[in-house]
Amino acid sequence: MSSPISNSAHSPIAGESALRNADEVLTVRRIPWRHDLAIISAAGEIDTRSVRLLQRALWQDLPAGLVINLSEVTYFGVAGVRALEGAVSRACAERRRIGIVAATHAVLGPLRISGLDTRVGVYPLLADALREVPTSPPPPPATPTGVAAPDRTGA
16 A cells, blocks of 8 residues: 655645646655565656655655665656755664665666765665665765765675
8 A cells, every 4th residue: 555745735825836746747655565664656757846745755754674666757857866865864874774776767877976876775676676675784874975985894
């Protein structure tokens, strides 16, 4: 059972059309998978108009493991990258596990350019992420450049 992230509390004044427009270009759903794992699935365009829907989902109470499914995202702008950077930083601080599902250049390109693909697992298929994320370690802390610090534990 999935639950859509809605804009039911928005004001009818300034910004209503922007929120309505966000709903038209992006759908975000939270899908509880197990007691310790959830999926946040996005479909459509993640840009400055719509990123609030994704951010709202990423800042809810989350279980120990999270899979962010971007396999149906057709546009992934800087706002989306920043939202994921925040989610990864939060997961690191809270020692939670996180993985991203992406297989298109529209998403993989920005993940590579930002270095996020070096901090978290990026999986081509949802099934791969659901199998791997529950057993993966939490993401390492980022250095000031945003790239993961090297593992010096010898593990």
